[in-house]
Amino acid sequence: MLTEAGFAEPTFHGWTGYFTSSYTQGGRITARKPGGGDNTGGVGRTDGKARDQAGLTPRAVPLAYGVACYLIFLATFVYAIGFVGDFLVPRTIDSGPRVPTAEALIVEMLLLGLFAVPHSVMARPGFKRRWTRLVPPPVERSTYVLVSSLLLGLLFWGWRPLPGVVWDARGSMARTALWGLYSAGWLIVLISTFLIDHFDLFGLRQVYLYATGRPYTPPPFRTPALYQVVRHPIMLGFVVAFWATPTMTWGHLLFAVLTTAYILIGVRLEERDLRVLIGDSYEAYSRGVPMLVPRIGRGDHEAIRTASGESSARSPNP
Secondary structure, three states, X not given: OOOOOXXXXXXXXXXXXXEOOEEEEOOEEEEEOOXXXXXXXXXXXXXXXXXXHHHHXXXXXXXXXHHHHHHHHHHHHHHHHHHHHOOOOOOOOOOOOOOOHHHHHHHHHHHHHHHHHHHHHOOOHHHHHHHOOOOOHHHHHHHHHXXXXXXXXXXXXXXXXXXXXXXXXXXXXXXXXXXHHHHHHHHHHHHHHHHHOHHXXXXXXXXXXXXXXXXXXXXXXXXXXXXXXXXXXXXXXXHHHHHOOOEEEHHHHHHHHHHHHHHHHHHHHHHHHHXXXXXXXXXXXXXXXXXXXXXXXXXXXXXXXXXXXXXXXXXXXX
């Protein structure tokens, strides 16, 4: 479909729009003369404006795709808040078809595994290098967001609740405090994405730069605000949201345990990539700031300043 929309197939370099010896105009490959003119078979200036307008169409395709993927992510994110909190949405962590316990456990494990494996594998640099031979680099991140959102949607739809209550906060003050902590967890997730680069994280920046004909540069490695408290505040927010509930059922507990285990594995895989990508700057940062659990007392501020002063690319994957 992208080829039909004008994404041509000559020698192609990084999906920046530049070709070895030709360029595209409105989906047509036009040879460039040695003197700099266009060998268009006698086409004059009169249709130049029309060609330029037609050339906008191919670049608009990935932009529209990226926006659609982002909107799907937003819907999934909002649904996740209701799903884990057991309110407002049709299917929640504690509602849905009742099945035998053994069947529910198998379904839950399969659904979480089906999300976790692609979500982690698609974030690895080695996979990306191979994946972008098939998927244009400007939409690689948007595709990652889309796949993750759809797999989460499948998890929400297929989840089977497990009966039984592990704990149930009786007092109104306790319940209010836990709901406040639950809300804080999701707020930490959202704020943390904006502290680095929310629109790069979810693929909008990539497709926008491509649509406007500008090259993509990764955002710099920075450690603002919450990133000076823990190295992975997005993941910390998820852990808080998954565990803070006034009524913990066995199904919710299973979800919290398995997702927390996945987060612990995932952040270690990401940190391995970050140490390769950023190097000494990230090593200094990791010495001064804990991974997920905030440190009581003063951290190594000199190490944090050293890390923040380096201008290196930050991995876009949480």
